[in-house]
Amino acid sequence: MPFKKAERPKKLFVFIADQIMEAIQNEEFQPGDMLPSERSLAEKFAVSRPIIREAISSLQLLGIVQTYTGRGTIVLRKPPVDKSQQLWFLENEESPLQVLEARMIVEPGSAKLAAERRDSTSITRMEKLLGEMEQSLDNLSRYSSLDMQFHLEVAIASQNAVIQQFVESVIKYGNQNLGRRIREGTHHLGRSLANQYVGHHRLLFEAIVAEDGDKADEAMRVHLTSAYKNWFVSEKD
Numbered sequence: 333m334p335f336k337k338a339e340r341p342k343k344l345f346v347f348i349a350d351q352i353m354e355a356i357q358n359e360e361f362q363p364g365d366m367l368p369s370e371r372s373l374a375e376k377f378a379v380s381r382p383i384i385r386e387a388i389s390s391l392q393l394l395g396i397v398q399t400y401t402g403r404g405t406i407v408l409r410k411p412p413v414d415k416s417q418q419l420w421f422l423e424n425e426e427s428p429l430q431v432l433e434a435r436m437i438v439e440p441g442s443a444k445l446a447a448e449r450r451d452s453t454s455i456t457r458m459e460k461l462l463g464e465m466e467q468s469l470d471n472l473s474r475y476s477s478l479d480m481q482f483h484l485e486v487a488i489a490s491q492n493a494v495i496q497q498f499v500e501s502v503i504k505y506g507n508q509n510l511g512r513r514i515r516e517g518t519h520h521l522g523r524s525l526a527n528q529y530v531g532h533h534r535l536l537f538e539a540i541v542a543e544d545g546d547k548a549d550e551a552m553r554v555h556l557t558s559a560y561k562n563w564f565v566s567e568k569d
Contacts, residue, residue: 345386348377350419352391353411367397367405386430401561431502436556438498439483443536443552444545446489454489458537461485465530469523482533486552489540532558 352373355361367373370388374381388405391397399405446454461482468475480503487499532555539547 344379344383345390346419348373348379348383348387349390350415351377352387353396353415356396356407356410357413357415361407363407363409365407366403367407369404432556432560434498435502436553436560438495439486439556440549440552442487442490442492442495442499443540443548445492445495446486447540447543447545447548449491450489450540450543454485455541458482458485458489458540462530462533462537465526465533469526469530472523472526475526479529479533486536486540528558529555 352367361367367388368376370381370384373384377384388397388399392399394411396408396411397405398408461478465475465478465482468478484496484499484503487496490496532551536548536551536555539545539551
């Protein structure tokens with residue numbers, strides 16, 4: 333395939349995402365086709381596999397491809413003829429992989445502090461949000477909003493203003509992307525995955541109620557690791 337080797341005029345993962353969109357526009361890949369493996373793309377572009385993961389995750393955010401664990405990445409639709417808006421979005425947004433990596437560093441510690449410092453008000457609010465999430469599995473837009481609120485409530489319970497500010501900024505980023513993808517019908521979240529995440533949140537909540545900081549840390553880490561796998565890990569090669 334006539335992919336170009338990566339240059340440096342723009343974010344590297346954006347350059348690669350642009351090249352893949354161009355290949356789809358040129359009908360080298362049709363909706364329903366599998367993209368080459370992560371390893372194959374890394375070799376063709378002469379870049380590392382993490383860069384390929386960022387490019388693919390960005391195309392997922394745009395609703396152009398979807399990655400399935402163990403299967404690979406499937407083309408969902410053609411990008412618009414004028415890709416300028418999509419490229420501007422990718423150039424001016426933080427890398428989704430970097431955002432999740434930051435969350436994996438900060439939020440387990442936030443959960444541990446929440447277990448040690450939580451008060452009755454925080455517990456009540458978290459329990460209410462958890463119940464509403466369980467009732468919203470058929471309304472994924474509402475479920476996702478409640479999910480973000482739950483993570484923010486954990487940060488509030490940590491009683492650390494810096495952590496709270498960080499999580500608020502991540503939620504703002506997530507809401508912008510999610511709202512657009514729900515309007516376009518391209519969000520990756522399904523009912524079974526949402527139900528799995530409710531279970532993660534339930535274990536996290538129980539650890540916080542029990543004031544078990546280590547279990548709360550572990551529960552948050554398991555949850556975010558699962559999110560990482562669902563977004564960025566498509567295959568074992």
